Amino acid sequence: DTAVSQTPKYLVTQMGNDKSIKCEQNLGHDTMYWYKQDSKKFLKIMFSYNNKELIINETVPNRFSPKSPDKAHLNLHINSLELGDSAVYFCASSRSGLAGEISYNEQFFGPGTRLTVL
Amino acid sequence: GNSVTQMEGPVTLSEEAFLTINCTYTATGYPSLFWYVQYPGEGLQLLLKATKADDKGSNKGFEATYRKETTSFHLEKGSVQVSDSAVYFCALSDPVTGGGNKLTFGTGTQLKVEL
Numbered sequence: 001d002t003a004v005s006q007t008p009k010y011l012v013t014q015m016g017n018d019k020s021i022k023c024e025q026n027l028g029h030d031t032m033y034w035y036k037q038d039s040k041k042f043l044k045i046m047f048s049y050n051n052k053e054l055i056i057n058e059t060v061p062n063r064f065s066p067k068s069p070d071k072a073h074l075n076l077h078i079n080s081l082e083l084g085d086s087a088v089y090f091c092a093s094s095r096s097g098l099a100g101e102i103s104y105n106e107q108f109f110g111p112g113t114r115l116t117v118l
Numbered sequence: 119g120n121s122v123t124q125m126e127g128p129v130t131l132s133e134e135a136f137l138t139i140n141c142t143y144t145a146t147g148y149p150s151l152f153w154y155v156q157y158p159g160e161g162l163q164l165l166l167k168a169t170k171a172d173d174k175g176s177n178k179g180f181e182a183t184y185r186k187e188t189t190s191f192h193l194e195k196g197s198v199q200v201s202d203s204a205v206y207f208c209a210l211s212d213p214v215t216g217g218g219n220k221l222t223f224g225t226g227t228q229l230k231v232e233l
Contacts, residue, residue, distance in 0.1 A: 041225070055214050056218075094218055094219065
């Protein structure tokens, strides 16, 4: 059983288009994340949702809009795609701690979506 | 802000050689430390973790010890195999208000093991 799944695995599109990437986790976690990995393999967090609420929003262009319809899904919509958006996008999930508890729980990653903007 | 510094790669070793990948960090508070591994074409997998000073994380023959005095978390393995060829990421984790935690990654170190 796939724990964290992403679709599509590959996405090739033209500049200026709008595209979405979907992520689903079946681990029962309540926190989900999007990361971007550039061509040099550098990984940086973009967003995080906890129980459908946005809790991390790094400095990301507002062309990127995450949406969490429920705590098992976190989608990423990108408007007006640019060449610099070409990267591998990883979804991840984790448990959050109990209320008032510090959480260091492991994040589980999906297989990634390789986006190529031409 | 928090940051993680890893040694530059690629690191090329012969099978059965000893491996060390250096990792140092800068953080406020008391982060947890992780090593993740990314095999070609795949997502990241947790390799090992340590949540407090002097903790040693270990898995699949890999080890790393959380050294607060030197702010380091170096990855070691006594005898590498060809199947260990991958990119290794050191990361630190800070809890986030509202749940979950935020991972800050190093730049990754590519390891190539040859016969």
